[in-house]
Amino acid sequence: MLLKTPLAILSALVTVALAQVPPISLSGDTAVHDPTLCKDKNGKYFVFATAPGIAIRTSTDRITWTFEGAMWPNGAPWTDAYTGQSNANLWAPECHYTGSEFLVWYAASTGSLNSAIFLAKSSTGAPGSFTNLGLVTSTSTANDYNAIDPSVLIENGTWNFALGSYYTGIKYMTLDPSTGIASNSSVTSLARRFAADGAVEGSTIYKYGSYYYLFTSWDMCCHGTSSTYNIRVGRSSTVNGGYVDKSGVALTSGGGTLVLGSHGNIIGPGGQFVYTDNDGPILVYHYYTPYGSRLGINHLNFSSGWPVVV
């Protein structure tokens, strides 16, 4: 038998505890899927999430959430060609507040390659207040990646955009800063899996210190408590490629360090977004319970150079 010193036992317990940090306790309506978060100039929080017309929830304290309604309460007919239905679920929005306006990118798809990402804006973020700014980029069966799950990082006037995917993985392009629309459809690759049917999607690019971090969701979403979604990360000193995981494996070769997986009653965490709030970086995600998906929020600690859920 292996004899452990009390210190080794303690450090083993700490390791387990770090991997199993529960979400911050939230209340109100938190039944979200694929959340993104922004904060307006009055400090009010908005979470946009997958739903018919994209669901909007708000909070004044980031703890208690209220369902407000849909971005498009009467449907979004311009998306119907990509969902094959009227007022179907629109997927995985990405929100940015510019100081005076909400910009929200969101996807229309059935999971096939016939997919599109659209952009909308609003000065209030209220249901029904959004203006359709049109098609950002789209894919068809002629493409080898899928135009879903938008992520935007605006830095020094460059609007970096990640999207995808399954198929050949997560792609990068830039958006025209004057429109928020892709200037052209040329892409570079950020991450790809060769295992698990290429199950990598829901990317988020986040800058911390001198690194760009690419968070992705691996494996299977959307199967209730059978979901196997888990949140992975790699980092790079350049935004448009070169991401490696903690072991040095390129994300384009299937690399990805686990940030958060299923633990206890928290099943299939994924669909994540990372936001810099006044109290530091937070990880915003969904997870499953027997009653449906729920909003998860945790702090992230980057002091080791890699994000740790705390």
Ligand SMILES: *[C@@H]1O[C@H](CO)[C@@H](O)[C@H](O)[C@H]1NC(C)=O
């Ligand atoms: C953005 O601008 C800041 C300040 O000028 C600079 O330190 C940083 O390197 C720039 N980042 C990029 C990606 O150009």
Ligand SMILES: *[C@@H]1O[C@H](CO)[C@@H](O)[C@H](O)[C@H]1NC(C)=O
């Ligand atoms: C297409 O977009 C890329 C960035 O995604 C840019 O580097 C390239 O110059 C653009 N090409 C054209 C022809 O505009």
Ligand SMILES: *[C@@H]1O[C@H](CO)[C@@H](O)[C@H](O)[C@H]1NC(C)=O
């Ligand atoms: C981040 O983690 C390090 C190492 O555990 C700790 O020393 C530091 O206080 C933490 N930072 C914050 C802001 O909690």
